[in-house]
Amino acid sequence: MKRRIKKKFLWLDVWNIEEQEAWFSDMASQGWKLISTDGWYAKFEKCEPEKVNYRCDVFKLKDGGGNNPIELYKEAGWEYVASRRLVHIFRTNEDANIVEIHTDPNEQAETLSILKKNITRMGMAVVFLSMLIILITLATIRIDPVGNYLNNKFMEVIVVMLASMYISISMITGIIHMSKLMRKLKSGSLFEHRIEYKRKINKNRIMGIVVNSITLLWVISNFGMLIGIITKDRFPSIPEKDIPVIRMSDIMDETTYIKKVDPYKNKGDRLNYYIVNSSLLVPKQHELNESVEVTGVMWEDKSGIYSPSIYSYAYETRGEWVAKGLAKELLKKYDYYAEEGYRYVQDSEFDDLWIGKEEVRCTFIGRKRENVYRVVYYGIEPVEKIIELVLDKVENQ
Incomplete structure (x- = not known):
């Protein structure tokens, strides 16, 4: 029997730990088992609806053998599924008598600090580069101001600014979210594995579609303009009919x-x-x-x-x-x-x-x-x- 595979865009960011766990579990209850992830998509395989617990843990994979966390979790009864950079995804049946991956909030907070440092470092670099790109773009737009009116040059600035701001805001949101998660753990509360996640997915989807649509329209517009320049007559003849300019x-x-x-x-x-x-x-x-x-x-x-x-x-x-x-x-x-x-x-x-x-x-x-x-x-x-x-x-x- 042919396997039925479904790919769904990962609208949840890597730092949305609780939301990812809840989403993967919900998909399993609908008969879709997570089998892999890549940079943009999660791949699911059709299965019988089942109650599955998904857990995300944060750690760096060590080179070579010895104390590989993935192997330790497998020995404890957790099935390794996939990874999203530093975040590794495991699952087990809900009715299985298997010990939770994390039972100590302070210990889990220490593991999250790895992801927070990584996101903070990337976020600061992204924000700096985004500001630099925006400043350079704003400076270049003054090179040919007439082009803003006659050739839509200003659209390039809008697209670059929107994309840069979107990425920067996303990274800053990630830093803030990680800080909230760590405060929650340090206060003695463990993660909520069945948290409401649909609102987060819908919000990210809307923002992503808006920014990507504007960027795509800009690319299509520029491509169409380029094709027009290549194909059309650069110096059309002056028509005999009346025209809006003096001749x-x-x-x-x-x-x-x-x-x-x-x-x-x-x-x-x-x-x-x-x-x-x-x-x-x-x-x-x-x-x-x-x-x-x-x-x-x-x-x-x-x-x-x-x-x-x-x-x-x-x-x-x-x-x-x-x-x-x-x-x-x-x-x-x-x-x-x-x-x-x-x-x-x-x-x-x-x-x-x-x-x-x-x-x-x-x-x-x-x-x-x-x-x-x-x-x-x-x-x-x-x-x-x-x-x-x-x-x-x-x-x-």
Whole structure:
């Protein structure tokens, strides 16, 4: 007859001594006998329902022979089942006339001190490393603040912080729990072998599922983004239809110019493209890059054929507070486009407007309610005209 095996996740931590004993005994009463454990799972074999006492003891296995506790317990009638690091699990039938593993609370407290020292040492190391990871993550997020808005960079911080805090809190909880167990033993009370354990399992399960689900969603999101980057066209062609950003045909008659040729066009037309993206904070992102040449017209300094170009961006955010933050971060990130700095314009149809102007390059960043616009234009048209064209585009949307 084929053995029926069931694996159940170990939602009880290694320091939940009483709860583990109660859970294993309860599983036996339901017809499932514990046969092994690993780092994450307990494995049970189907059997006849029986009343079984499970006991957990804490000790270090000695190298070589001589006074091996497991062998001593076997000789005393206890069946060795499995181990979880320093915690070793034994069982015997409830009606068997076998002496308890521990009858002296003080003696058991001494054995628990081994586990407490181990958990304390690991806990302090985990808390220190978690704090270090959180501080480093918080520092790295300031490297590209714009990425928090446009590329969900902040999600990495949230996931790392949640995972680190979860592990740290779990280890601190273990240290506190071990202290309570030792106080209980030193007061003269032995363990409760049939303690209520389901609430502890449910609590750990909920916390674990929440943290793991967030981490999994983040991993899937990053994987999907990576696949999208690899598979999609990096420089899509500019469509003929109307788009939410200004383009060269909004500035000048398109019959007067031709597209500038990208010398590396085999890798995509990096001089003329239109990209649409999305993120949690900025669900609609539009980016246009367009470079043209006007045949028969020279730059004013006679340096070559007049070839204006434009970088045009439009961002629709989740709300005004997001738009305000994004605008300020864009100012910081792209301040090099305005060598003399951006000038804030008090009276404007935009809610906020910053302008940077040079000889043949003008740039501005404007916010209108929850929308943010950024334009960098190389050409002879004045910045005021470019701003007016953007406002027309906003009003017609």
